[in-house]
Amino acid sequence: xxxxxLIVTLSLVAGTALAASAAQxxxxxxxxxxxxxxxxxxxxxxxxxxxxxxxAHALCxxxxxDCELVAQDWDGxxxxxxxxxxxxxxxxxxxxxxxxxxxxxxERYYSNVLSFAAARDSxxxxxxxxxxGKVIGAQRATIAGLYLEDNLADTVEVKLYDTQDNAxxxxxxxRLDGLLSDKFPAYDWLRSEEGQxxxxxxxxxxxxxxIGIAVRKGDPLKDKFNAAIKAIVDNGTYAKINxxxxxxxxx
Amino acid sequence: xxxxxxxxxxxxxxxxxxxxxxxxxxxxxxxxxxALAVPLALMRVSNSPWVRAFPFxxxxxxxxxxxxxxxxxxxxGASQFEAVKQSVFWEVLKQPYWCAIIAFSMNTAAYSAELIxxxxxxxxxxxxxxxxxxxxxxxxxxxxxxxPRAFGIVLPxxxxxxILMLKGSSLASTITLLDLTGMARxxxxxxxxxxxxxxxxxxxYLLISGVFIGCFRLLEKRLNRYQHYRHQVPVELTKxxxxxxx
Numbered sequence: 001x002x003x004x005x006l007i008v009t010l011s012l013v014a015g016t017a018l019a020a021s022a023a024q025x026x027x028x029x030x031x032x033x034x035x036x037x038x039x040x041x042x043x044x045x046x047x048x049x050x051x052x053x054x055x056a057h058a059l060c061x062x063x064x065x066d067c068e069l070v071a072q073d074w075d076g077x078x079x080x081x082x083x084x085x086x087x088x089x090x091x092x093x094x095x096x097x098x099x100x101x102x103x104x105x106x107e108r109y110y111s112n113v114l115s116f117a118a119a120r121d122s123x124x125x126x127x128x129x130x131x132x133g134k135v136i137g138a139q140r141a142t143i144a145g146l147y148l149e150d151n152l153a154d155t156v157e158v159k160l161y162d163t164q165d166n167a168x169x170x171x172x173x174x175r176l177d178g179l180l181s182d183k184f185p186a187y188d189w190l191r192s193e194e195g196q197x198x199x200x201x202x203x204x205x206x207x208x209x210x211i212g213i214a215v216r217k218g219d220p221l222k223d224k225f226n227a228a229i230k231a232i233v234d235n236g237t238y239a240k241i242n243x244x245x246x247x248x249x250x251x
Numbered sequence: 252x253x254x255x256x257x258x259x260x261x262x263x264x265x266x267x268x269x270x271x272x273x274x275x276x277x278x279x280x281x282x283x284x285x286a287l288a289v290p291l292a293l294m295r296v297s298n299s300p301w302v303r304a305f306p307f308x309x310x311x312x313x314x315x316x317x318x319x320x321x322x323x324x325x326x327x328g329a330s331q332f333e334a335v336k337q338s339v340f341w342e343v344l345k346q347p348y349w350c351a352i353i354a355f356s357m358n359t360a361a362y363s364a365e366l367i368x369x370x371x372x373x374x375x376x377x378x379x380x381x382x383x384x385x386x387x388x389x390x391x392x393x394x395x396x397x398x399p400r401a402f403g404i405v406l407p408x409x410x411x412x413x414i415l416m417l418k419g420s421s422l423a424s425t426i427t428l429l430d431l432t433g434m435a436r437x438x439x440x441x442x443x444x445x446x447x448x449x450x451x452x453x454x455x456y457l458l459i460s461g462v463f464i465g466c467f468r469l470l471e472k473r474l475n476r477y478q479h480y481r482h483q484v485p486v487e488l489t490k491x492x493x494x495x496x497x
Contacts, residue, residue: 075436079445102443141440159427160437173330175345
């Protein structure tokens with residue numbers, strides 16, 4: 001009698017625990033940076049918003065998953081994924097060889113080009129000779145930062161910033177002659193009050209840069225995200241979100 | 252995650268480059284800091300409340316706000332004002348190197364001044380009274396008695412402050428400087444091996460601290476040698492009369 005009671009109780013407890021862990025498995029934690037307008041930023045209320053955030057929510061709705069978004073500093077964002085602080089990164093992250101050694105990426109959810117920006121009234125040309133001796137800023141641990149180090153390290157003085165916002169501040173302050181950055185976020189800044197005396201200089205640098213969602217190596221989440229990306233592109237949800245931020249398609 | 256020793260070896264020269272900048276920042280700021288701290292501490296122990304007011308406010312501000320905030324205020328804050336950008340100071344404030352030195356110097360000056368103040372007040376009253384009894388003027392007292400005694404007392408605590416500043420100097424990496432931490436973060440941005448590179452950087456910081464601690468031990472021994480002095484009793488004296496010993 002007592003033994004049977006014990007067994008019933010135990011199986012009940014085990015059942016609840018199992019159900020709870022199953023419910024937890026449904027939950028996807030997604031990291032973004034929160035300092036990369038208009039893709040991800042933190043608004044006056046402290047909430048995350050932007051293109052990445054909207055896409056993440058749209059994908060979660062498509063997958064019928066319970067998602068939680070967290071903000072994480074950029075240069076710790078991949079280590080955080082690897083140590084399971086979250087399960088995916090939707091933070092305008094470029095798919096690169098180097099990153100692919102440590103994480104998996106989904107198909108692209110947009111494509112990026114690089115561009116120089118400098119003061120409107122400055123005589124800023126982007127060929128190697130004209131760039132000689134100039135002070136050029138970029139965000140640390142980004143494609144733009146690596147591009148400067150790889151291609152122009154001997155030509156220009158490279159300054160690396162923790163956030164894109166700090167690089168804008170220093171461009172406006174006059175510490176930088178120019179800035180190399182992903183074009184779309186810079187497009188947003190150039191339209192702002194602080195950025196209006198600056199403009200894009202030279203031709204876009206197409207570095208075949210695809211932006212994807214990073215997940216841990218071998219995580220089946222990758223296929224789920226891929227299916228969801230395809231679905232929202234096909235059903236027009238993507239175009240709707242795109243139009244809220246840019247008058248041209250960035251897919 | 253696999254462990255990769257070769258990445259440490261490959262990037263060691265760049266880490267050492269960063270180490271050099273870290274040492275430079277700590278050394279220059281340390282010297283400026285102590286030069287500012289001594290007059291601040293002397294003002295702080297003045298009898299006049301008017302003289303005490305400035306160092307009090309200064310120390311209150313710099314001890315009460317985070318170093319990171321101070322660096323950002325100097326680096327990003329100053330550049331917001333057109334007047335600053337037009338002035339001669341801009342040549343200095345434009346460079347992150349000098350912004351870091353200014354912030355570190357002012358910060359460590361505040362802490363050191365408070366340490367020195369404590370040391371001055373810990374000097375046994377009798378020693379000051381003895382100096383007065385000998386008719387020493389106030390400046391002579393400070394030069395011959397107060398400061399030498401205070402330096403001896405403050406030394407262990409000051410060594411501590413210098414080590415704190417060594418570690419605080421890692422914040423220079425937030426204003427584009429490639430100090431040891433900045434260099435480590437830039438390398439990690441390329442290699443994605445945070446454990447290996449931060450371990451290497453940590454060991455380098457540890458070694459520098461070790462050297463600092465050793466140097467301060469030696470200095471302490473030298474400045475406070477009176478504490479280790481052994482009274483030697485002449486042999487003949489002991490033979491004569493035990494009551495004459497000491």
